[in-house]
Amino acid sequence: MPVRLGPAGIPLSCKGRTIVEGMDDIISLGLETMEVQTVRMIAPQHFEQYWQAGVLANKTEFEMNIHGPYYSELLGNRVERGRSLTKIESTLQAAKTINARHITLHAGHYGEMGRGQAANEQLANVFAGIVDRVHEIWHDDEDIYPVFPWLKDGTPSKIGIETSGRQELWGSLEEVLEVVNHVEGTVPVLNIAHIHSRGHGSMRTSEDYGEMFDLVRETIGTKEFYCHFSGVEHRTGNAMHYTQIKKSDLNFEPLAEFIVEEGGWLDITLISDSPLLEHDAMYMLQNIEKARHKQLERKAREDRRRSLAAQTGRSAEEIKARELEIASARTKAATAEMKQKAADQQAAETKAPGEGQPEKAAAKEPKAKIKASKTKKAEAKVDDDVFDFDEDDEDLF
DSSP states (O other): OOEEEEESSSOTTOSSOSHHHHHHHHHHTTOOEEEEEOOSOOOGGGHHHHHHHHHHHHHHTOEEEEEOOSOOBTTSOHHHHHHHHHHHHHHHHHHHHHTEEEEEEOOBBOGGGOSSHHHHHHHHHHHHHHHHHHHHHHTSOGGGTTTSTHHHHSOOOEEEEEOOSSTTBSOOHHHHHHHHHHSTTEEEEEEHHHHHHHTTSOOOSHHHHHHHHHHHHHHHOOSEEEEEEOEEEEETTEEEEEEOGGGSSOOSHHHHHHHHHTOTTOEEEEEEOSTTTHHHHHHHHHHHHHHHHHHHHHHHHHHHHHHHHHHHSOOHHHHHHHHHHHHHHHHHHHHHHHHHHHHHHHHHHHSOSTTTOOHHHHHHHHHHHHHHHHHHHHHHOOTTOSSOOOTTOOOOO
16 A cells, blocks of 8 residues: 655755755655646756756666646637647656656636537647657657666656646546546646535545545556645635645545555555645545554554454453443543533532631722722822823733
């Protein structure tokens, strides 16, 4: 069950802002991957740091990935498609330079074509062309193998088609799977926040994740998954913006539970899209470890019950039922004790202070002291004060 986690971009805590420095910080955190963000255009001067990142990734077996331009019009007219493919070309060149395992791309708006088979067929043709172009770039010049050693025996980057989070954008899970199923060299990029938003908050339990992964496996027959995860604010089936995981109705615990309990067959890369980047990536890692710990505790309890059953002649189910009874009795006793302590404390607080004075009379005492204090202050004022300040006035700010 390989699970690799990392941020979508250079960590927020990284003092330097180069990809190599970001990789160093990610590795020091115990994470294993990152997704380089080339969401607009790539300036030529960036390729030096991309090559350095590729060399480091090749030496350390660190998984590099890359995200293409956010805004694409692959379902537009010829001019719009050409403009989008020009931007994607830069991403493909950068992917070769950093030895990226996945290249994540968007399709864009439905446009005039709308939903349906025609749109899926056009995108299948477009992505098939992109896959061919990746192979051309990867093997176009053997003379550069000494500089890019990973090109000689490596596998070209896989084109990842990302699920979208808005109704007007092509990219429902079913649409993505249909295109991927017809284009070799492509993989689905399961953006959980987008799937959750488009499904009006559909990803809530471990069973929901089981159904999603089973659908993907049955449709395209894969055990390798590339996923994005973040908290998300959504409305009417549309993602509004990413949030940190703890502030969203999309919880990570059910996915962690599924990965540990049912996901032994998964080979999964999880990229944190959260505004907190590496912090939420670490949060996801901690939740997976917590789920593993719970699994070990449960198995230990089951082993102990079977051992006791063999020694006492009772069934494991009877022993479990007895343990639940004892736990319930302890919970009730603890609750009763807390209630008694609260009642005793409340009774103590209602007693009158001083020498048996009634509570109302005691309550009047502070007021009397305050009044006397004000009287003394008034008497202590000097006659030649220019400004008459009341010391009890509250600050206006």
